[in-house]
Amino acid sequence: MLFAYMFVDVMSPLQSLIETQRGWSPESFGYYAGAEYIFNVLGFLILAGIILDKMGVRFTGTLSASLMVGGALIKLYAVSNMFEGTGLESWLDSWWTSMPGSAKLAAFGFMIFGCGCEMAGITVSKAIAKWFNGKEMALAMGLEMAIARIGVFAIFSISPRLADWMGTPTVVIPIAFCSALLCIGLLCFIAFSFMDRAYDAETGTSKNSGAETAEEEFKVSDVAKIFSSQLFWIVALLCVLYYSAIFPFQRYAANMLQCNLDLDATQAADIFRWFPIGAAILTPFLGYFLDRKGKGATMLIFGAVLMIVCHLTFALVLPSVPSTAIAFSAIVVLGISFSLVPAALWPSVPKIMEARYLGSAYSLIFWVQNVGLCLFPILIGQVLQASNPGITDPLKYNYTVPMLVFASLGVLALGFGIWLKILDARNHYGLELPNINPTKEEGIMTSEGMTME
Numbered sequence: 001m002l003f004a005y006m007f008v009d010v011m012s013p014l015q016s017l018i019e020t021q022r023g024w025s026p027e028s029f030g031y032y033a034g035a036e037y038i039f040n041v042l043g044f045l046i047l048a049g050i051i052l053d054k055m056g057v058r059f060t061g062t063l064s065a066s067l068m069v070g071g072a073l074i075k076l077y078a079v080s081n082m083f084e085g086t087g088l089e090s091w092l093d094s095w096w097t098s099m100p101g102s103a104k105l106a107a108f109g110f111m112i113f114g115c116g117c118e119m120a121g122i123t124v125s126k127a128i129a130k131w132f133n134g135k136e137m138a139l140a141m142g143l144e145m146a147i148a149r150i151g152v153f154a155i156f157s158i159s160p161r162l163a164d165w166m167g168t169p170t171v172v173i174p175i176a177f178c179s180a181l182l183c184i185g186l187l188c189f190i191a192f193s194f195m196d197r198a199y200d201a202e203t204g205t206s207k208n209s210g211a212e213t214a215e216e217e218f219k220v221s222d223v224a225k226i227f228s229s230q231l232f233w234i235v236a237l238l239c240v241l242y243y244s245a246i247f248p249f250q251r252y253a254a255n256m257l258q259c260n261l262d263l264d265a266t267q268a269a270d271i272f273r274w275f276p277i278g279a280a281i282l283t284p285f286l287g288y289f290l291d292r293k294g295k296g297a298t299m300l301i302f303g304a305v306l307m308i309v310c311h312l313t314f315a316l317v318l319p320s321v322p323s324t325a326i327a328f329s330a331i332v333v334l335g336i337s338f339s340l341v342p343a344a345l346w347p348s349v350p351k352i353m354e355a356r357y358l359g360s361a362y363s364l365i366f367w368v369q370n371v372g373l374c375l376f377p378i379l380i381g382q383v384l385q386a387s388n389p390g391i392t393d394p395l396k397y398n399y400t401v402p403m404l405v406f407a408s409l410g411v412l413a414l415g416f417g418i419w420l421k422i423l424d425a426r427n428h429y430g431l432e433l434p435n436i437n438p439t440k441e442e443g444i445m446t447s448e449g450m451t452m453e
């Protein structure tokens with residue numbers, strides 16, 4: 001997941017460079033960024049859940065890592081000089097002419113990569129649930145997310161520097177570097193598969209990597225059941241609204257800082273990289289806290305409030321007071337928000353969804369979330385373009401309107417967080433309770449009164 005998250009954001013600090021070098025407009029960049037989720041939204045993620053439940057974590061993990069490598073290589077080819085002047089480029093340039101051929105092919109590679117990346121996300125969640133069943137699952141999930149955030153921190157630091165490495169700035173070197181890391185990631189997962197097989201042999205778990213007991217199998221009837229659950233929709237909508245104001249923002253953040261503070265790409269990325277590193281430091285502690293003290297619903301609400309404050313600062317304060325200190329503070333606070341919500345959200349799902357269809361619930365929450373992650377970068381690209389008529393210099397955009405859109409998403413997410421807390425107080429789902437039952441340290445609360453051993 002470390003290398004996957006690095007690849008996801010390798011282009012984020014290079015938006016102005018790809019615009020200058022390959023003629024990608026903000027709108028094209030938005031389409032490219034949203035492409036990561038298109039196949040998932042079209043149903044691949046549901047299929048991925050079925051594959052995971054039928055084939056197990058070892059097969060699905062290896063398949064997902066291979067898809068990521070394949071998609072990365074397509075994207076690398078699309079931005080490379082080898083693609084320039086080819087028949088494929090001429091053909092891709094000949095239709096939907098506002099989107100350059102290189103952007104179209106890179107977006108296609110990103111779609112394939114996105115299938116692998118999201119499939120890996122649910123596979124890793126299921127693997128953690130299997131390996132940490134009855135133990136500190138929230139801490140384990142927090143650590144997994146922290147490692148992924150370190151990847152984002154690293155790539156925001158490395159990408160602009162790699163781009164400048166050869167003297168003439170180019171996006172090819174950072175993408176080639178991350179593609180090589182993904183190949184190492186594939187090898188790592190294959191190594192994990194051997195460990196997982198040994199773990200199954202040790203624990204006497206049956207076929208398909210163990211966790212696939214009959215009660216966890218994906219059933220079509222479970223999809224209808226999950227979709228008809230009010231709680232599922234509250235959690236899924238909170239998730240999609242919150243994450244749509246985080247990941248799409250991440251794509252534009254460096255450029256937004258450049259435009260407001262008159263910085264170069266490296267300086268902007270150097271400020272923004274503290275956002276994921278703050279989240280990486282805090283998330284495991286919050287997972288530990290949740291395991292022992294609870295307060296999951298409160299953490300969700302508090303996280304949404306912090307996000308609104310930060311996005312409003314970027315929208316309204318930074319353009320009139322272009323201060324690096326204000327930008328840096330808002331980035332750090334956003335990092336705290338991005339620790340609170342993920343640390344509370346993912347370990348809360350087992351409390352409100354039956355263990356029988358927990359894997360499917362995760363995959364369907366990802367699916368709803370992916371709709372937002374697919375549409376919002378495109379919408380933000382269009383809003384940015386529409387709110388900056390006649391601006392051709394990528395360092396002169398006004399980001400107030402796009403940032404207000406992100407802040408509104410936070411307000412809606414806050415509403416769903418409050419609703420969830422009210423329902424929890426009324427129906428006692430246990431969202432505010434610790435995961436670890438104090439009377440039985442080795443048991444983890446998974447739903448009302450039920451412990452998984």
Ligand SMILES: C[C@H](N)C(=O)N[C@@H](CCCCN)C(=O)O
Nearest residue numbers: 118121122124125145342346366
């Ligand atoms: C984007 C992805 N679907 C997602 O939601 N990522 C979460 C982590 C989910 C848990 C993965 N094992 C994130 O906060 O990055």
